[in-house]
Amino acid sequence: MRKMDVKYFGRRMARARKKNHLTQTQLAKRIYVSLGTISRYERGLSMPDMPMLIKLSKELDVSVDYLLGV
Numbered sequence: 001m002r003k004m005d006v007k008y009f010g011r012r013m014a015r016a017r018k019k020n021h022l023t024q025t026q027l028a029k030r031i032y033v034s035l036g037t038i039s040r041y042e043r044g045l046s047m048p049d050m051p052m053l054i055k056l057s058k059e060l061d062v063s064v065d066y067l068l069g070v
Contacts, residue, residue: 005068005069006044006045006046006047007044008044008069009041009044009047009067009068009069010041010042010043010044010045011042011044012066012067012069013041013042013056013060013067014042016060016061016062016066016067017038017042017060019060020060020061022060024038024039024042025038027059027060030059031052031055031056031059033052053067053068
């Protein structure tokens with residue numbers, strides 16, 4: 001993905017997390033990753049792989065397409 005797309009993903013992920021009234025820490029615990037991982041995703045510094053995208057979409061009650069902005 002282009003850098004801009006990664007940042008876009010991060011903003012959408014953060015929006016979905018906040019809509020579900022979750023902190024980064026709560027989300028990290030629910031999907032068994034570190035707080036730093038969630039932070040890197042939301043700041044657009046890294047992208048999750050497909051299995052993690054699916055976990056995130058289920059936990060945040062959004063589609064993978066929504067997270068990717070498709």
